Amino acid sequence: MRGSDLDVMVVQKWFDVCEELKSLHHDPTKIHLLMERDDVKPCYTLLRLVYSRSSKDMRDCDEHNGKQYLSSAWYKQSLVNDKHEIHGPCLSDKEGEVDIAACLHCKTWIAPAIQWVSRSRNSWPSHKVKQSIIDHGVLFVPIGAKGSQKENLEWRVSFSVGEKFLINTFTHTQLLCYALLKIILKDVIDIHSECKDLLSSYFLKTIMFWISGDLPQSIWKPDSINPNTSIALYRYLCQHIVGTEDHVKQVRLMNAVRDNMQNFKNVTIITSGSFGEGLEMRGSDFDIMIVLKQFDVCEELKSHYHPNKIQLLIERDDVKPCYTLLRLVYSRSSEVMRACDEHNGKQYLSSALHKQGLVNDELGTIHGPCFSNKKETIDLASCLHCKTWISPAIQWVSRSSNSWPSHEVKQSIVDHGVLFVPIGAKGSQKENLEWRVSFSVGEKFLINTFTHTQLLCYALLKIVLKDVLAIHSECKDLLCSYFLKTIMFWISEELPLSIWKPNNLIPCFMRCYKRLIYCVEHSVCLHYFIPENNLFENKIEGRSREILLEKLSTLHSYGWQCVLFSDQISNFHVSMWNFQLEPHILYVDDVNQ
Structure with a gap:
């Protein structure tokens, strides 16, 4: 890929690194080092010199607590020449095209990484790949933990060989995902000076490994x-x-025809729920909204009232958004009066009493704002209607910055007003009095678009x-x-x-x-x-x-x-x-x- 880095790791075979003295196989031609991790950050270690015949190697060591340790800083410094300069754990050429890292090798798998062997919850990486990674041991690169008091002594553990094995197991889709992350990092994020050098490809590779371990290979x-x-x-x-689209249209048409046929003098029937939206799926709910025409709900007091209607006024003071109280303004019905409760010296239609007054043997189960039949196959909601669009929803009319919904659809929704269903805000002190505003008709318009x-x-x-x-x-x-x-x-x-x-x-x-x-x-x-x-x-x-x-x-x-x-x-x-x-x-x- 464009901008791909060429990194070369040079493993110095004359060094022999081990975790325990007892695992050390003495070879007089080699320099023997022992890992020590006390008071060192995870993924870093000190390398104590155990044996060396070379006085030159002693020059690359520093004393700490009376012992000699191979210094990562001195070790890099000894490798510098006219053609290279130090860049992190590497030596870079003057053109910045090649990074060379001088590494040391431990032939055995180290204790801090043992948990990785049994950790994976998925099939990736396979047992065979894991065993190959373990058999190759780990490397150490000359750089300490930034800010550590022993930074110049410390070496970082490198799993580069194991990571190469893992990358080689990637499907091409995984590899392309990794490539896309690198492109975003280099071509999009790093061009901003504030973000440059905050992230690196190694972080992206690490994320890819974690996700590959989480997901089944069939995903990739x-x-x-x-x-x-x-x-x-x-x-x-x-x-x-x-x-199909035609099938859904037929279901909606069937609903509309049935609703029109059941439209009576005192009630309007609206098929709602999934079935009302045209979704004839398994488990689709069959909801029916029964709009009681004898109620007239408005936001402002009218100067004239229809003598055969029950007049209700919306009051929203101290009520949660989407809920309202319905104050009784005019009624000649004693039945309606029995469904009212007094609050602050005024009569309000109680959502709880309204529902209770409609309970019968067939519809005996109250379920939220609805009644369920005994088989629980149908939910019926008794609704009241306000013919005008209410003020809390005015902002919706002009809010959309896109082409959906269209102006015509919005106007149709506004023209149909809103409904009120008998349920209050849970936990409200006036829960039994409150009614919830329902935009079911408007929502049906939207679904139909x-x-x-x-x-x-x-x-x-x-x-x-x-x-x-x-x-x-x-x-x-x-x-x-x-x-x-x-x-x-x-x-x-x-x-x-x-x-x-x-x-x-x-x-x-x-x-x-x-x-x-x-x-x-x-x-x-x-x-x-x-x-x-x-x-x-x-x-x-x-x-x-x-x-x-x-x-x-x-x-x-x-x-x-x-x-x-x-x-x-x-x-x-x-x-x-x-x-x-x-x-x-x-x-x-x-x-x-």
Whole structure:
């Protein structure tokens, strides 16, 4: 590569270094040195002179505590000539093209590195490679730990021979990853004077070794970064899990027709949840929002009220973002009065009493803001409607700096107003009075604008959540689909629509997954319409957050192939799906699966 350094290590065979005197095989032609690591930093050592017939070697020694030690500083100095100058542990030529390091050799594997032999959790490096590395022992280069009181005496342990063995086991994909890191370091980072010389190639190589030890070798394949892999996964998801773009449109149309047919005088029916979004996947939730038309919610007092309506006023003082109190302004219904509670001398519609008044034999289980049927196959939420866009969400209308969502979509969302579902902020003193603002209608509009690639990214996130993360009891119920949808909205707002293409499915998915990790790591997931509401507050924290983050990070180490841990995708193989496939034959094999 451009700028590659040519380093030469010259191993001086007349030196014999060992860890213990008893392992020393006396050879009168050699200089015998003993390693001493007391009060020396890890990876450094003193080399005590045990035997030498040469007075010249004595000149390269220094006395310490009454013993003679080979000085790394004196040793380098003795090798300097007109053509070379000292550069770290090396001698560099005047042109700076070649670095030569004079090294000493210990034929046996040293004690501080014994743990490495049994440490690896994976198949890399193989036992055979490890044995070869051990058999070659270690080297010592003449440089001490910077700032050490014995810096001029110390020698650094070098595993260069072993590292060369490891690099030689790299797949070409691993080698290219390493090369890319070096290019970024030299061509991007080092051009800044403040950053130059802070990092070195050795740090990058060390990181590569750690990651190679963590990941299965099957990860390091060219097809892991090939656009054809994205297309193959796209096709697989279309045929086996989500369906084609046309199939999703048909599901949405079916929902719209059913909702319109069930639209009555006093209620409006809205199919929501995954099924309402057009995702007919295994485990998709079937949620129905029942909007009660007899309630009229507004932000400001009106001068005239409809005599047959129940008038409610939004009050947000001392209430968390995304929540509100609904003050009763006008009602002729005694039933509504029974669902109210007094607060500061005023009557407010209680979310808790409202739900309790709707409980019956068929819908007897309250689940958050919803009622579940006995089989727990359907969730119904009783909702109230405000026809106007509320002031806390005004900033959303002008916030997006990208083309998504379009002005027309935003206007449609604003025109449909917002809903209120009967649940308060957990732990709030007024929890039983509060109602949560719901942007379900607007969110449905946004999901409907997704390209099919965006929808598949969302589906993959849901699959990882339900099939991989939620099977761990420590992680169950920490994350929900709504958090994933929120992350999808934020990223869709940030990226140009041109990114969301089938041949880019995997990079898009990984970007979303990394954002999820970031959100968990920092315990922050901002509500898409009202960012003042952190969805992770008082939820993703403490030990549970640490466990979740560990699981997410472990999955991330597998790259996009973390999705293969789901039994829905485990039989996916790239080669089976890299062929020309006509759009009309892409369908869902078994919707009920």
